[in-house]
Amino acid sequence: MELYFLGTGAGMPSKERNVTSIALTLYDERGTMWLFDCGEGTQHQMLRSPLKASRLEFIFITHLHGDHIYGLPGLLTSRSNQGGTTPLVLFGPPGLESLLEPVLRLSQARLSYELTYREIHEGTVYEDDRFEIGCELLDHRIDSYGYRIVEKDKQGKLDASRLKELGVPAGPLYGRIKRGEIVELPDGTIVDGAACIGAPIPGKKIAILGDTRRCGAAVRLAAGADVLVHEATFDATLDELAQTYYHSTAKDAALTAASAGAKSLILTHISSRYQEDEVTRLLEDAREHFDDTHIARDHWSYTIG
Structure with missing residues (x-):
């Protein structure tokens, strides 16, 4: 189980970072891949990665700001041309289907697979015998959700x-x-x-949040998580700006991880004002409050567990 970061920038692409998209590969667990958000250019980023759109099973959208969804029409149509034939489920806030369907219809996109929309609300959005995925509403300018992915405990080993x-x-x-x-x-x-039979083997817990100010919902979603993926648009000196625009600082993300008892924190959604070595300011801010912090970059991966 691995997180692969296709885009780690905030608002608009920069020379160093594309806009938000994160893949969770589940090749050993179910032979598929899940995508969280799909900013403009995600299909180009995927072409430069080891990932294959044909293996997509679910896409989870956190909110309807353009830097999180404008890549959907291109990715969905390209998936057909790249041999994708298995069904694809698109989870997202109310309005996603009404926004996307006219684009696909008017452009006469032809999908070679079944596309299903599932409108999300707080609570469990998907569950089977292996995984449970829930979401909660965060604190942003528009409805923005965070997802909690829980792998169910596995049977212990035979003694x-x-x-x-x-x-x-x-x-x-x-x-x-x-x-x-x-x-x-x-x-x-x-x-x-x-x-x-030995004790059950605990499953992994992952929290992937949309854009948000620091809030209680983020702490609940990240409770005991193996890894929390949290936006860090600004450094601590720009706290007032973060509050005004309903975003988080790296310090906010670290305090959330610490309050939740998460094991690791990954910062993403980095403002374009932090180029090259300037991102170390964010890392330093976060590590003052949470040691096991990483800053994601495009085409960086993180193995869970």
Whole structure:
């Protein structure tokens, strides 16, 4: 499971950073990829990356500002030309479908796959036997959501040494015991499968937030997360400006991570005023309050766990 940053800039692209788009690769878990936001030029960034649009399963949009959605028409149509045939689900705030459908219709875009829209509201937006994804409304100029991705706990490992002590012969009985069944051995010994399986393996927790000022919803979404991805548009000296434009400073992001008990923090959505080594100001601001902080850059990846 890996985060791959296709765009890490704020508002508009710069020479160093494209606008927001983050991929979560789940190749081992389900053979697919999820995308969070899709700013203008995302399809170009993907061409320069190891990612393939054909493997997209879900796209999650945090809010309807242009630097988070203007790349959708191009990416959706290019996916057809790049061999994408599997269904794609687009999650987003109210208004996303009415904004996007006229563009696809008037441009006579032909999609080779089924595209489904799912309008999000606070609460669980998707759940299966492996993952649960929820969202909450953040504090921004327009409705902006943060997502919490929770991988459900996995079954513990079979205690092979314990089975050997009990004299369980290798073969089909191992499978039954792994399912937690109670089995009887040829000599009459009763083995409780549940007692031969280790503790559940905790799943990973990830929080990916849209644009926001510091707020309680961000802390709840990031509670105990393995990694929090948080905007850091400004440095701490521009706190008043951040408040005025409903954005966060790097310090705000760090305080949120610390309050939430997150393990790692990744800063993104960086203003174009911070070019080259100037981004170290953001990192220094954040690390005063949260040590395990990283600053994302375009085409940088982070392995979770």
